[in-house]
Amino acid sequence: MTRPAKRITSSDVARAAGVSRATVSFVLNDRPGLSITQETRRRVLEAAQRLDYRPHASARSLAAGRSDVVLLSIPDLPIGAGISRFVEELATALAAYGLTLVTHLAGAHGRPLPDVCASVDASAVIGFDPFDHDTIQALYRAGARVVIPAGADMPASTGHIGRAQADHLIGRGHRRLGYAAPGHAGFREMARERLRGVTDACAEAGIDPPVVLTTTLEIASAAQAVSHWAERSVTGVCTFNDETAIAVLAGLHHHGLSAPADLAVIGADDIPTARLTAPPLTTVCYDLHQAGRQRAEAVVAGLSGHQLDVVALTPAVPQVVQRSST
Amino acid sequence: MTRPAKRITSSDVARAAGVSRATVSFVLNDRPGLSITQETRRRVLEAAQRLDYRPHASARSLAAGRSDVVLLSIPDLPIGAGISRFVEELATALAAYGLTLVTHLAGAHGRPLPDVCASVDASAVIGFDPFDHDTIQALYRAGARVVIPAGADMPASTGHIGRAQADHLIGRGHRRLGYAAPGHAGFREMARERLRGVTDACAEAGIDPPVVLTTTLEIASAAQAVSHWAERSVTGVCTFNDETAIAVLAGLHHHGLSAPADLAVIGADDIPTARLTAPPLTTVCYDLHQAGRQRAEAVVAGLSGHQLDVVALTPAVPQVVQRSST
DNA sequence: GTGAAAGCGCTAACAC
DNA sequence: GTGTTAGCGCTTTCAC
Numbered sequence: 001m002t003r004p005a006k007r008i009t010s011s012d013v014a015r016a017a018g019v020s021r022a023t024v025s026f027v028l029n030d031r032p033g034l035s036i037t038q039e040t041r042r043r044v045l046e047a048a049q050r051l052d053y054r055p056h057a058s059a060r061s062l063a064a065g066r067s068d069v070v071l072l073s074i075p076d077l078p079i080g081a082g083i084s085r086f087v088e089e090l091a092t093a094l095a096a097y098g099l100t101l102v103t104h105l106a107g108a109h110g111r112p113l114p115d116v117c118a119s120v121d122a123s124a125v126i127g128f129d130p131f132d133h134d135t136i137q138a139l140y141r142a143g144a145r146v147v148i149p150a151g152a153d154m155p156a157s158t159g160h161i162g163r164a165q166a167d168h169l170i171g172r173g174h175r176r177l178g179y180a181a182p183g184h185a186g187f188r189e190m191a192r193e194r195l196r197g198v199t200d201a202c203a204e205a206g207i208d209p210p211v212v213l214t215t216t217l218e219i220a221s222a223a224q225a226v227s228h229w230a231e232r233s234v235t236g237v238c239t240f241n242d243e244t245a246i247a248v249l250a251g252l253h254h255h256g257l258s259a260p261a262d263l264a265v266i267g268a269d270d271i272p273t274a275r276l277t278a279p280p281l282t283t284v285c286y287d288l289h290q291a292g293r294q295r296a297e298a299v300v301a302g303l304s305g306h307q308l309d310v311v312a313l314t315p316a317v318p319q320v321v322q323r324s325s326t
Numbered sequence: 327m328t329r330p331a332k333r334i335t336s337s338d339v340a341r342a343a344g345v346s347r348a349t350v351s352f353v354l355n356d357r358p359g360l361s362i363t364q365e366t367r368r369r370v371l372e373a374a375q376r377l378d379y380r381p382h383a384s385a386r387s388l389a390a391g392r393s394d395v396v397l398l399s400i401p402d403l404p405i406g407a408g409i410s411r412f413v414e415e416l417a418t419a420l421a422a423y424g425l426t427l428v429t430h431l432a433g434a435h436g437r438p439l440p441d442v443c444a445s446v447d448a449s450a451v452i453g454f455d456p457f458d459h460d461t462i463q464a465l466y467r468a469g470a471r472v473v474i475p476a477g478a479d480m481p482a483s484t485g486h487i488g489r490a491q492a493d494h495l496i497g498r499g500h501r502r503l504g505y506a507a508p509g510h511a512g513f514r515e516m517a518r519e520r521l522r523g524v525t526d527a528c529a530e531a532g533i534d535p536p537v538v539l540t541t542t543l544e545i546a547s548a549a550q551a552v553s554h555w556a557e558r559s560v561t562g563v564c565t566f567n568d569e570t571a572i573a574v575l576a577g578l579h580h581h582g583l584s585a586p587a588d589l590a591v592i593g594a595d596d597i598p599t600a601r602l603t604a605p606p607l608t609t610v611c612y613d614l615h616q617a618g619r620q621r622a623e624a625v626v627a628g629l630s631g632h633q634l635d636v637v638a639l640t641p642a643v644p645q646v647v648q649r650s651s652t
Numbered sequence: 653g654t655g656a657a658a659g660c661g662c663t664a665a666c667a668c
Numbered sequence: 669g670t671g672t673t674a675g676c677g678c679t680t681t682c683a684c
Contacts, residue, residue, distance in 0.1 A: 010661070022663080036669070040670080060662055069445060092436065100441070105413045110413075246599050277576075
């Protein structure tokens with residue numbers, strides 16, 4: 001379970017290959033502009049391989065002035081497959097540039113992101129959630145060179161989701177909407193963004209802003225919200241995410257009511273169990289695949305000095321998955 | 327989005343506090359055995375605070391010979407509440423020792439764990455899943471000082487879960503059980519372990535082994551499984567996890583049947599939406615909280631040289647949460 | 653009690 | 669083309 005340290009250094013490789021440490025560094029980093037004999041290169045590579053040499057990451061980044069670590073911040077989300085796809089795409093795209101992705105799963109009591117950033121000496125930090133201004137500043141101070149908060153291309157945390165939800169409901173004739181905000185504090189920021197989308201859509205459609213109610217993942221809480229909406233003659237509700245939608249559905253059942261007849265409900269994220277509810281949940285999904293790839297490129301561009309505006313990222317359009325709850 | 331680098335070094339702090347860099351290092355690291363004037367200490371702390379000084383992680387670990395980064399490997403799982411709790415507990419417990427946790431979300435095409443370990447210069451690697459022998463060796467070679475694969479204390483990936491499920495059903499009089507295996511390939515290993523638990527329990531109770539059927543998260547798939555079980559006169563089924571259980575519940579509804587009257591179903595993991603199904607899902611939960619804490623201590627012990635056998639970890643007992651589906 | 657100095661393993665000018 | 673050398677920012681032994 002534990003093992004004594006005994007590192008193989010670049011000197012070992014240099015010695016084994018009969019060259020200097022600088023040469024080893026050059027061939028291993030594929031330094032452009034330098035021409036190294038095929039023979040020398042081969043010898044170095046062979047020696048490194050044989051010795052199972054791994055450059056010491058800390059020494060490397062200390063000397064180079066930047067690490068090849070990219071940190072992804074994931075809020076305390078239950079989104080399964082969607083996030084996985086994103087992470088996977090991001091990780092592979094970054095790997096192609098020699099960058100390594102690690103993630104920080106935010107918890108209620110976890111240490112602050114900037115601390116983590118500093119501890120791993122990350123050169124870039126990507127947010128699955130939008131960062132507030134202070135966090136961004138703190139990240140830069142913590143040593144990050146590039147910080148990419150969830151942006152316009154990442155519908156998961158923007159108003160696009162809410163917009164799509166509201167537009168769907170409005171398109172089906174609903175004039176009085178409700179919004180089910182999550183009880184979990186970690187979602188606050190993301191929920192604000194999503195809610196903003198539905199509020200905007202309502203304004204544009206010329207109807208009242210949504211009746212916002214907080215709903216925890218418990219039947220009692222959801223049932224109460226359902227009553228409230230009924231009193232305010234709300235006919236359709238957008239929920240923060242699918243889990244919240246499932247709670248609302250349960251709240252409906254609790255009153256002997258059901259969707260969409262008594263209340264239309266539309267979720268967000270298209271989690272795997274969304275299609276298993278009664279009735280199957282209408283929701284909105286989005287392609288995180290592309291967002292992952294774009295972020296990787298933005299990071300690389302930012303790291304190499306080519307300023308790349310986050311606004312340049314192509315927004316991905318969320319799609320409504322029409323099932324039977326609306 | 328990008329920012330020029332301008333680090334504050336320990337020299338800056340030393341200058342500001344009117345002491346030497348060594349002194350700064352001593353007070354900031356609370357070096358035991360050294361007695362430093364209260365006044366000096368205060369001045370250093372104040373200066374560090376005022377300058378928002380952050381020790382450079384890479385330089386620190388290069389000099390100290392070890393980083394304070396701990397890497398957690400998470401297989402391609404839906405990141406549910408269970409894992410979050412574990413991660414959170416682990417992260418806070420480690421933080422108390424000055425260690426920082428980052429996680430590696432394994433994807434089908436992600437880079438190998440040892441590479442990531444080397445890139446972040448992690449001193450310890452913890453697995454949410456069991457590591458195979460080669461991986462463990464590779465991790466040590468990649469610079470890890472402590473490697474802790476998922477063990478007996480971590481019920482999430484052991485037979486304890488399945489055992490608890492089966493015992494519950496058997497205890498309620500069921501003599502013919504079914505098992506709903508997950509469709510997702512990433513769960514294969516974990517599912518095998520869990521299934522083993524129910525098989526063992528059946529053997530001990532002297533009843534037939536469970537009728538194992540694979541169920542994807544789609545109504546059609548689950549409905550088909552339900553028919554099969556009915557044909558084989560199965561009266562109770564243990565599912566790989568709660569999501570699969572939800573699918574089975576949906577399959578039941580599809581046939582106009584319901585739990586527990588027509589088929590008792592018990593899930594696993596106690597995800598948030600488990601209490602929102604109709605009927606609320608009986609499931610088994612386990613305390614990952616404790617597992618997190620234990621791992622943190624094992625890491626610290628390992629790092630400080632006190633060999634601590636992984637077998638010494640106290641197994642956590644999974645608990646059945648009785649709701650109405652059984 | 654505090655400071656001076658020697659590296660940790662690597663990269664990147666610069667000289668050969 | 670390849671080797672020499674000077675740090676990167678920090679810890680830590682050893683004098684003061």
